[in-house]
Amino acid sequence: MHTTASASLGDLWDRLTGTQSAPEQWLVIVTGVVALGVVVPHGFWRVARNAVTIAHEGGHGLVALLTGRRLDGIRLHSDTSGLTVSRGRPTGLGMILTAAAGYTAPPLLGLGGAALLGEGRITALLWIATGLLVAMLVMIRNAYGAVTVIVAGGLFLGVSWLANTDVQAAFAYTVVWFLLLGGVRPAFELQAKRRHGGAGDSDADQLSRLTHVPAGMWLFLFHAVSLCSLIGGGRWLLAV
Template sequence: MEIIDRWWQAVLAGFGGSAQFVPTLWPLLGLLALCLLLTVPRACWRIFGLYVTFVHELGHAFAALLTGRFVHGLKIRLDHSGELVSSGKPGFSAVFSGFWGYPAPAVVGAGLVAATSFGHGSAALSIGALLLLVSLLFLRNAVGIAVALCSALAAQLLVVFTPVAATSWVVLGLGMMLLVGSVRDLFKVIGVHTRRRELVASSDAYLLATRSWLPAWFWLAGFTVVIGGSVAFSVWRLWETLA
């Protein structure tokens, strides 16, 4: 089909080379302001937060596959909660896969920022589009499938229709939004452990504490280190690009 061939050629074109990305300060600040506007207000977060949850659960799934676990499927709910079902040996693999949920959006966001700063925004967009298509295999509930389909469709449309000159800015914006979303979710999970204790049983940090001899605060600190490091790395890369 012509439309599929056009899409595939656009995906391949993303790997065809790199384009130097040399932003200036004010456009970068303007993009950051736009990203905050699309992620911080509650009305916007109800929508974009579902995508952040999707990346969160994919982080669990990828970490599970890396340690030899079998992923049966994942679910996403409208309240931004999610669930990954995997099987394998208890111990390290269960703890490792359980950790890489909250940090995943931050790591992916930092990767998109880095890819853009090195001139590989188009390749990052193509890789993301393909990974989102593959992720459809793991969804097991209607909301999750809808979120994955919308995310995958948006990624494919961006690959096909984004002008070459705008690709770096689109990928950079998505990376910034994921970083903001990861920080927002970090504050949320810390709040569960400090102010909303009735919800603590659903926290990844609590679940990790039950699977290991380390307390929940240790895992919260781990989330903070990885997310904070991702944000710091992204700021440094953008500063180097400006310089």
């Protein structure tokens, strides 16, 4: 019994830490096109943006914890907005980093995912994503948010356990392309809202009040991070 359990744990560890062969180049390109087809049309984007909101609010929450703030909870709403509440000093570096983490989290997660896929660690990426979603679920404070995170986590878990290697690769590459491409659009949406006098309490405006740096400069940072992540991550995915 002990030997069987040890062997099972060993197999599990090998599965997690092992590498998989890179998919054919055509599959990488097709998954990128699929992700682009989800990000660009408004109808698809309205639904898919929930995934970007998960990453956005998760970024706020993770950085809040890493900077020593107390995370009270995260809410995700059906209009794809979200709210992360943390306690601590209302000013200072920790608050600045927490506020800056939202718009930068999705593209940076995509960049990290692209790095893992570039190393052939497809299964590891799926398990890491599942673990992050489980950790986030603990801090969710509303029903819609809980259902959204559970569905996302169940999808990652199901693909990692039940799907064959080809399906895992297609799913992982689509997700990473989506984070890279979908991480670009929110900053442009925020810019458009601010141009028309909306989003007065956006992350960029909060950062402006915290740092006395114009909100436009923070928007530039969001654009720079998302576009650089897309370029760098795309090069990793396409192996160029």
